[in-house]
Amino acid sequence: xxxxxxxxxxxxxxxxxxxxxxxxxxxxxxxxxxxxxxxxxxxxxxxxxxxxxxxxxxxxxxxxxxxxxxxxxxxxxxxxxxxxxxxxxxxxxxxxxxxxxxxxxxxxxxxxxxxxxxxxxxxxxxxxxxxxxxxxxxxxxxxxxxxxxxxxxxxxxxxxxxxxxxxxxxxxxxxxxxxxxxxxxxxxxxxxxxxxxxxxxxxxxxxxxxxxxxxxxxxxxxxxxxxxxxxxxxxxxxxxxxxxxxxxxxxxxxxxx
Numbered sequence: 001x002x003x004x005x006x007x008x009x010x011x012x013x014x015x016x017x018x019x020x021x022x023x024x025x026x027x028x029x030x031x032x033x034x035x036x037x038x039x040x041x042x043x044x045x046x047x048x049x050x051x052x053x054x055x056x057x058x059x060x061x062x063x064x065x066x067x068x069x070x071x072x073x074x075x076x077x078x079x080x081x082x083x084x085x086x087x088x089x090x091x092x093x094x095x096x097x098x099x100x101x102x103x104x105x106x107x108x109x110x111x112x113x114x115x116x117x118x119x120x121x122x123x124x125x126x127x128x129x130x131x132x133x134x135x136x137x138x139x140x141x142x143x144x145x146x147x148x149x150x151x152x153x154x155x156x157x158x159x160x161x162x163x164x165x166x167x168x169x170x171x172x173x174x175x176x177x178x179x180x181x182x183x184x185x186x187x188x189x190x191x192x193x194x195x196x197x198x199x200x201x202x203x204x205x206x207x208x209x210x211x212x213x214x215x216x217x218x219x220x221x222x223x224x225x226x227x228x229x230x231x232x233x234x235x236x237x238x239x240x241x242x243x244x245x246x247x248x249x250x251x252x253x254x255x256x257x
Contacts, residue, residue, distance in 0.1 A: 004031045006056065007038060012049035013196050014042060015189070017056050024063030025055040027085075027111045036088035042098060049204065050196040053093075053119055054103040055112075058185065061104040061128070062112030067137065070234070070243045079231025082142035085111075086223065090143050093118040095215060097208035099199050103192045104128045105185060109167070114143035117152060120211065122178065123192050124170040125185040130178060131167035137246055138238030138254065142230030147222045153177055 001007070006017040016038055018025040025031075042048050055061040073081060093100050093115075102108075102119035109131045116122050116130075124130075132145050140146060141162065150158040153176045161168070173179045183191045199207060233239050238254055245252035 002034045002038070004028075005034050005038060009048065011193075011197065012047065012200055013193060014038075014048045014051040016051055016053050018054070018062055019056040021055075021057035021059070023066070024060035024107060025057070025112070026063055026066045027115070028066035028069060032085050032089055036092065039089065039092045039096070042096065042100075043092075048098065049200040050098050051096075051100045052103050052189065052192045052196065053100060053115070054105055054189065058106060058127070060106040060112070061102070061108040062115050063107040064110030064112055064133075067243055067246050070137070071240065071247075073234045075231045075233075075235035077231075078139075078142070078234030079227055082227045082230045085143050086227065090114065090118040091223075094120075094144075094148075095211075096120075097211060098204075099196060099207065099211070101192045101196060103188050104130075104170075104179070105188055110134055110141070110145075111143050114141060114145040114148065117148040117178075118144060121180045122173075123181045123183060123188060123195075124173060124179040125188045126170055126182055127185055128170040128173065128179075128182075129167045130170075130173050131165065132162045133165040133167075135163060135165045136242060136252065138236060138240075138242035138252070139233040140226070140230055142226065144223060144226065146226045147218075147220070149178075151218045 004020055006019045008015045042051055100119045102116035102122040104116050104124040107129050108116045113130050113132055132141050134141050157176055170182045174182050242252045
């Protein structure tokens with residue numbers, strides 16, 4: 001049914017697997033579009049009560065965006081990319097009336113970390129790694145990362161992680177509140193299913209209202225500003241150097257322009 005996703009439904013829980021293991025499950029236009037489709041079905045399909053979002057293979061949840069798509073974009077194109085992704089996927093996950101849990105099984109970097117953070121909560125395997133390395137490309141997070149990371153771990157930790165571009169492991173992610181639980185890799189989906197089966201036994205309207213109320217505590221205009229600033233980065237020489245260096249597998253040399 002999908003080119004880049006695998007889906008299965010059992011006991012009312014839909015498991016959505018980003019299935020590009022040869023690309024470390026990187027987000028591209030097809031993945032974003034198909035995630036939008038499956039989320040629309042989740043909203044309207046009464047047989048789906050909750051969902052788990054994960055990545056194929058042992059190496060990655062989602063290792064980031066498909067950087068090769070970036071060089072063709074200008075400031076307007078960058079902003080449009082971020083806005084479309086937020087509308088189709090990231091905001092749709094966050095505001096889903098049915099709980100969606102990220103089961104993070106390896107690298108969750110850039111857009112992958114943002115995808116995990118848009119879920120209602122996160123469970124990580126012991127080999128998971130998290131990070132927002134966009135500054136290495138002369139960019140900033142554009143799929144809600146500046147907002148959701150700050151909400152989850154606090155301003156100081158979000159500043160350090162985003163400005164340094166450093167990765168953290170599952171133990172540190174758990175310590176700072178980015179993930180709720182850390183499991184052995186083979187127990188990851190079992191743990192996610194166990195929690196969701198508990199939740200789906202509750203009143204679905206009460207669950208939906210709880211999600212809306214909790215999300216209201218962190219609503220702001222920050223996402224629109226992030227989209228604008230993300231797009232602005234695509235008009236800079238800094239971004240062109242950062243992305244070119246990444247694709248050429250060399251260290252970027254930033255001039256400050």
